[in-house]
Amino acid sequence: MTETRNIGDTLLKVDNISLSFGGVKAITGVSLEIREREICAIIGPNGAGKTSMLNVINGFYHPQEGTITFGGEVRRKMRPHLAAQGGIARTFQNVALFTGMSTLDNIMTGRNLKMKRNFLWQAINIGPARKEELEHREFVERIIDFLEIEAIRKTPVGRLPYGLQKRVELGRALAAEPKLLLLDEPMAGMNVEEKEDMCRFILDTNDEFGTTIGLIEHDMGVVMDLSDHVVVLDHGEKIADGVPDVVRADQNVIDAYLGVAHE
Amino acid sequence: MEVLNAIFVLPFVDMFSEPIFFAEVVVGGLLTGVMYSLVALGFVLIFKASGVFNFAQGAMVLFAALTLVGLMEKGVPVWLALIIAAGVMVIVAVIIEKLVLRPLVNQPDIILFMATIGITFFLEGFGETVWGSDIHRLDVGIPDAPFEIGGMLLNEFDIWAAAIGAAMVGGLALFFRYTVIGRALRAVADDHQAALSVGIPLKTIWIVVWSVAGFVGLVAGIMWGTKSGVQFSLSLIALKALPVLILGGFTSIPGAIVGGLIIGVGEKVAEIYWGPLIGGAIENWFAYMLALVFLLFRPQGLFGEKIIERV
Incomplete structure (x- = not known):
């Protein structure tokens, strides 16, 4: 599927972002890229910093370190309504x-x-x-x-x-x-039928309008089917980044999701 | 037996035996009610858009009226004074947004409520410093002559006040329902975060809402000021708006209207027909009793959104 679509240049580049609330570190030195017309999934266990990442991209949170380049323009501090003006639209985890x-x-x-x-x-x-x-x-x-x-x-x-x-x-x-559509757990709390519908709409949106999509999801099956490219976060750090098949086989990812056996 | 008779029978007998007098009482109540609605409307606007219970609405009424009357006493013509007073209310809105709302964004509601109490004292004090604390007579040229219709004695000014109030309310309802800004206002009222994410600038919206509440305050100030003179006690009518809000619901414009009318009629009728039973002066506390009953049985008010918490 990936081969048939023409995925373009980098649309969003997140470079070495760190975000903390008081002493609590939510994100530590994460970099990632979303390219034009692709569907990029950000996954990870609870508390991995996925939603924080979305909030940073969208301008709700202001990271202490790092830069974000969107559409070739570097931006340091962003307000949500400015992000919206720039072409970033989003949905929320709790509607x-x-x-x-x-x-x-x-x-x-x-x-x-x-x-x-x-x-x-x-x-x-x-x-x-x-x-x-x-x-x-x-x-x-x-x-x-x-x-x-x-x-x-x-x-x-x-x-x-x-x-x-x-x-x-x-x-x-x-x-x-939007140029970039951010979806925060679009399938959370849905039944199988609703999930299938939602998947279809996401794929159609991407196909018909060529919208670049960044999504957060828990359901691994959904993620693997939908996305061109998967980023895995754990405890605020990036532990894997690549095409779904590679990420699925990554030992770090398996450990993060299933837990590691302690000696 | 005699007591029950006096409470449940005699007042109604009085009403039916003199229907014209009863109608006069009701109409008088309705007209006062419109004025209550006007004040309550200012509260509803701000509560709808920012979730803040603006205790300062009464002070804004006073401040707007003081500014108008002060300018007129300095010889400024009425129309110009009205425009300047409206402009001053916009400036007040901008300052409140910049100095009070913005720094306190995302704070709990009670903090914002306290801040509006602060604004109340500031506006009252500042208004008196600039324009003095005397009772000012206000006359913007609305005719004020009693006339008779169908045997009822009415006051021309009250009719004007009711008409202007009704026009204002209708205009605002249309504005909220059918315009882009109105839709943005409703959006902000529902969910700040989501509104920001679709690119609605909160800042502008807040300034608009507080300005509109300022205009409503100005109109209410003119009406009440003409009736009872522009004086410190004008800011206390804010307290009269509370039962209106509880009856109508804090988020409903129609609620503010109907609530105001019910309170207006209710207290007049109660005063005249049941007042003498306990020596009068029911009018002063009847509204609060009614509000209390509503709080017990229908806390969201007549038109308020039902509070459903999903768990």
Whole structure:
């Protein structure tokens, strides 16, 4: 599969990142690269620093050391909404949707940065502002079709089952037409059927829109099927990096997941 | 037996025997209720968008009214004074965001609540330092003459106040529902982190919300100020908004309206028909009793979102 897709140059380069909270080290000297159009998985046992890594890339956390290069530009300190402007969209481990709003409105918020009209226009809903809203609405409807959630378009997302909420969250991230899509455990807490659907959507997104995807996942089976490239973290350090088959056979990885026999 | 009769029968007999007087009481209550709603609305806006219970809303009402009245006393024409006062409320919003909200971001709610108490004292003190502590008479030119309709004696000013309040509430509801900024505001209210991740700048949103709450405060200040003069006690009407919020729910704009109306009518009717039984002055505490009952049976209010915790 990998051979048939044209994976491009490095899109995101994380170089020697260290992050600590007070005295607790979350990440120690981790470097990794995500290349254009690939699906890169970051895996590791609980507390390995996977979500911290995502939060660093996305600008929620500011690492004490290291640099991040995104799309050829080095950035030292990043704010989340600036990351979003730069083309990084994400989903959250514990779904973070706007629960009081409809599916449609939730996904529309993903278009927020694509809206060109200035602030004062945005405060009303007539004339050019209305026209623009309708254009974005069209795009959002395409995403809704793509994710097969037409039936719940007007439902407040707080009432949806968990699996569908995750799908809406993916839709919101896609609405931003991101260069890099970060998924934090997109399959957590799902049943087999929902997992299969989600896998399909992730692969289709990658195929159809050529979106680069970085994902965190626990389910090893899923990871091995989906990704072009796997990074394994353990206790905040990188212990393996490579194609799925190589990583699967790596002794360090097996030890980290299964534990090492003590002498 | 006589007591029960006086509580459960006689008041209703009075209501039905003099329906026009009863209607007058109800309408009077509704009109006062709109004014309560206006104050409560300021709370709801800020609570919705930032999850902060803004104790300073009352002080903002006072401050806005003081600024307006102060400018007018200096000879500034009404329309210009209104624009300047609105501008001052935007500046207040920017300063609060920069000096109070931003440094305290991610702190527990109670800390932010305490901070708004601090803002209350500052605004009250600062307002008095600049404009003095006398009672100012405010007249922005809204007609104020009593007139009769269908046998009821009403006040023209109250009708205006109700109309302006209703327009404001309707406008805000549309703004929240149908505009990009409104949607961003609702998004921020639901989940800060997620809002940031789709690129909604929290900073701007907070300034917008506090400014709008400032405008609402200004309008409420004009209404109450015209009625009872602009004075220190204006900031105490914030306390009257509390039962309104408990009734309507802290997150609901329609709730603030309906809550205000219920409280307005409730306290007037209670005062007139049941007040004499215990020597009057029910009006001052009736709202709080009603709120207490609501807290026991429906803590989320009439329209508030039901609090469901998933475990």
